[in-house]
Structure formats: C-alpha cells, structure tokens
Amino acid sequence: MVAGLLLSGFYAAVSLGVSLIFGLLDIANIAQPAFLILGAYAAYVMNGAFGLDPIVSGLIFTPVFFALGAVVYRIYYESFERRGAESLRGLVFFFGLLFIIEVSLSMTFGVDYRLVQSDYTTRSFEIAGVGIAFRYLVPCVVGLAMTFTMYLFLSRTFYGRAIMAVSQDRMALRLMGANPVTIKTIAFGVGIAAASLAGALLISIAPVIPSADRDYIGRMFAITVLGGMGSIGGTLVASAILGVAESLMSTFFGPSWSLAVSFGILLIVLAVRPAGLFGR
C-alpha cells in the first residue's frame, strides 16, 4: 500500500509527457516510453562515466531531449500533420520509432539489466513501523515536484497557456498572434524532456532493460486516459490508483499479474468511459 503510493509519484512523472502530448496536443505518440528508457540509459552512462547522481544527470539531459522532441515533432508535422494524414500513418510512424530506439539500445548496451547506485539508494527509515526506502521516496518527491512544476507551467506561463489554448481552439490562437506549430513543437519537446527525466528516476528505482518500454506503454496510457486526457490533477489521482492497484495485485496474486493491471484498467476505461475520471 505504502509502496504503491510511493510509486504513484513516480508514475505521475512517467505519464506527464503523455498527458501533454497525447492528452492536450492529441498526438498519438506511442514512442513515448522509448524516450523514457532512453533517458534511463543516458543517466546510466553519465553515472558510469562521471559518477553523477541519476537525477542530476536527468536534469542536465532535459535540454538535449527537448531538442530531440522538437526535431521529432517537426518530422511528424512535415510528413503527416500538414498533409492531414496524421491519425493512421502517424501512429505507425511512432510505433516504428519505438522499435528503432528499443533495438538500438539493445544493440549498444545488450539485454542485461542495468542499475545505478547512489549513496541514498540503500538507505531507509521507519515511520510507525512501516519501512520507507529512499530508493522509492526520492523519485516520488521528484515526481511530485515535476507534476507541480508542469501544473505551474501550464497555468501560469505564456507558453503553458498557449499549449492549453492550442488544444482547444487553434484558430483563436492564431488570431492572438501565436503560431500553433511553434507552440506544439515546444510542448512536444517539454513532453519528451519530462519522459527523459522520469527515465532517470526509473533507473534509480529498478534495473532497466531496453524492452522495458513495453511495460510502460500500458501504464502511461492507462494513467492518461483514466486521468481524463491532459488534466494534470487527474494524472496524479490516476497514478495513485494505478500504483496502489498494482502493488495490491502483486501482493495477493504475484508479480506476474501486476503488468496486467495497467492494461486491464486501460481496457475497462476505454470500453466504459473513454473520457476518463476527470474528462471534460
């Protein structure tokens, strides 16, 4: 239960990018989990080369991933969105991208599990008889901070508000003197950067292999859809639900069932209420 709640902060961080890109921009970026794993490996390399803390190196890498995301969006825009063929072929494009990143990683790093150790990962403390490991607590706190930052970014800054606007009325935004494509490029970059930072958190929680991205497709999209497509508060609540449900499932039925939780929630929500808990 506590482990599930602690995981939920991390899950929120994982899903922020999808909430932004899929929820608000309506771009079916199914390659998002691949960027998560790419971020994890970036942190792994930095840790191995300079002994950097994964979270610090995650922060260093955010501009790189922002640029990468911007480039990916430009390709997507030029090839699909402008031609008005985004839904079907765009989906296939991102699916191919997912495979390219995953296979490139396994060709470079092999298929062994990789983990990053830092000075706090082995320590823990107890509150009222419940042991809390720093390994889970730190990513949870960082994840919550990321969520809060994203909330502030979307509600307080010019670009954040413009992203909210582009999801509602593109024409009105253009009349206000802002270029929707630029705004979307920025939003896509921010989403990918968020995924890479979450990847740095991931590798400090658990060992990572290149094919781990497949596990996170379900989690990311389950949380985003359950949370109501782009609502940051909804993302947080949905992460808590998924985190607790997964840890309960794994306690009572064994860990092999825990992966089915996210996909199960996803299927049920899609079949019953596609608008999610907090959908408009």
Place this chain on the structure above:
Amino acid sequence: MGRTAGALLIGIAIVGAGIALAVVKVNPYFYFAGYVILQYVVIATAWNILGGYAGYVNFGTPAFFAMGAYTAVLLIKSVKAPLPVLLLAGGLVAGLLGLGIGYLTLRLRGTFFSIATLALAVMLQTVVMNWEYVGGSRGTSVIRPPGPPFGSYVTFLFTVMVGLAVASVLIARFIERSRIGRGLAALRDSEEAAECMGVPTLRLKLFATTVSGFLLGVAGAPFPYYVTFVEPNSAFALDYAVNALAMPMIGGTTSWLGPVIGAVLLGTAQQIAIVTISSEMNLFIVGVVLVLFVVLAPEGILGLVRRMRGH
C-alpha cells in the same frame, strides 16, 4: 468472373509448385525460412483486411496469432487433434476474439482502438503465462505426429503454409473486389458519411475483424508443430505486431498485392539478416524501413509504381 477463375488457377498452380518444391530435396534451411516468409504473407494479408481496407490499425496481432497457437497446444495436449482440426479451431477461437474487438469499434476509433488492441495482447499474454496446463511462462514442448503424408515434417508444414498463404490472399482479393470491400473503403474514408449513405458499417467492421482474426489464428495454429517448443514470449512476440503492420505499409495497403510484396521483400530481408548479421538487426531494419516508407512513400511500393506510370 473470368479473372476470379484465373486467380484461382494461379493459386492452385502455386500450391502445386509448393508441393513439388517440398518433394524435391534442397537445403532444409530453405523450408524453415520459406515457412516463416509464407506465414508472414498470411499475417500481413490478414492484418490488411482490417488495417488497410477498413482503416483500423491493429497492434494486437500477436494476441490473435498466439490464440491460434495456444488453441493448437491445448488440443494437442488434450485430444491429440490432427492438423486440419487445429487450423480450423485456432482460426475459430481467434475469429471469435476478432468479433469481440469488432464490438469495441462501436466506442473506440483511431488511436484508442489501436491502444486497446495492444492492451488486449498484453492481457492475454499474462493469462497464458499464468496458465500452467499450456506451459505457463516456462513454455511447453510439443511432439510432432509421426509419418507426415510426404517428405519430412518441416517440408510438409511448408506445403501447408503455401496453401494457407494462397487461400488467404484469394480471400483478401475476393473481399477487396466485392461489395464488402467497397463498403469498407467507404467507412475507411469517412465512417460518418458511409453510415449516412446507408452502408451497414457495424456489420462490415464485425466482418472485417472476424475474418482478419480468423486468418491470424490459422497462421498461428501450425506454429507449435513448427517450433516444437511453445512459450509465451515467442508466441506473443511483438515482432508479429510490427511486421504485420510494416509489410502492408511497405507494399501498399489498398490492394491485396501490397501485403504479399511487403511480406516477401521484408520477410526475405529479415531471414537473410538473421543468418548474416543478428536477430536484433532484423528488427532494426524493419523499424527503419517502416519509418522511411511511412514518411517518404506513404502509398507503399504499389503507390510508387503507380506514380512512375504517371497516374
């Protein structure tokens, strides 16, 4: 009618050539590789009936393929059913699953449908992994029945796959040229408009998902005898999902010929890559080729040919 008869004749000729090939002894690896390529012809053709004709992208191909394979495992383990029964049963179970996702299209379109099919694949894989009777996560070995009708068992399976590939291509060709195909094309272009024009969209979609599921299941049914050891990670491999989608996309999705071209080209390239480079490299090739085609040649090879002829 004349062209359909012609296509049938060509199909029968190919099956005959397949049998002749199986009787003539060449390097046994040829049959192994040929089986995989033909299996992809069936898979790509089946995927295209839903994805290409109706415009619903199915990411859950492994689920249907594995349904066929595991139905076969179940029947082999319990009653030692013969191969024709396995093919039919595998197809029916996967077809039923297809009918199920067909009803899903009532609520889910576009991206949401695709994600739901992916979720379905993972759910089914989890169930199979926890089902000890069919081997659970460790997998189970299957013993081939003695005495195939001719040749060795692998050459026999190769011939069976030739027949299945021809049959599925003929089915796809028939659907494409019938009223069903035109109805599916109409709902692919605009579901609302098709509905308004009186096209029975739900019935057509259910038909497409069921036939597509059935053929994917049939493709999976001989799989246990082919590999003789079935485990969830190989039966539910994501390779099937990406290949099922890449092959029609590369060949061209609007015609029955597209998936065949894509499957033969990409399947052969992969088999060569597995032997000469590595099995990871072959997936990398698929990913790169898929992205390149979808960006640069969205109509596939058939589209390129058409453009060169100046249409």
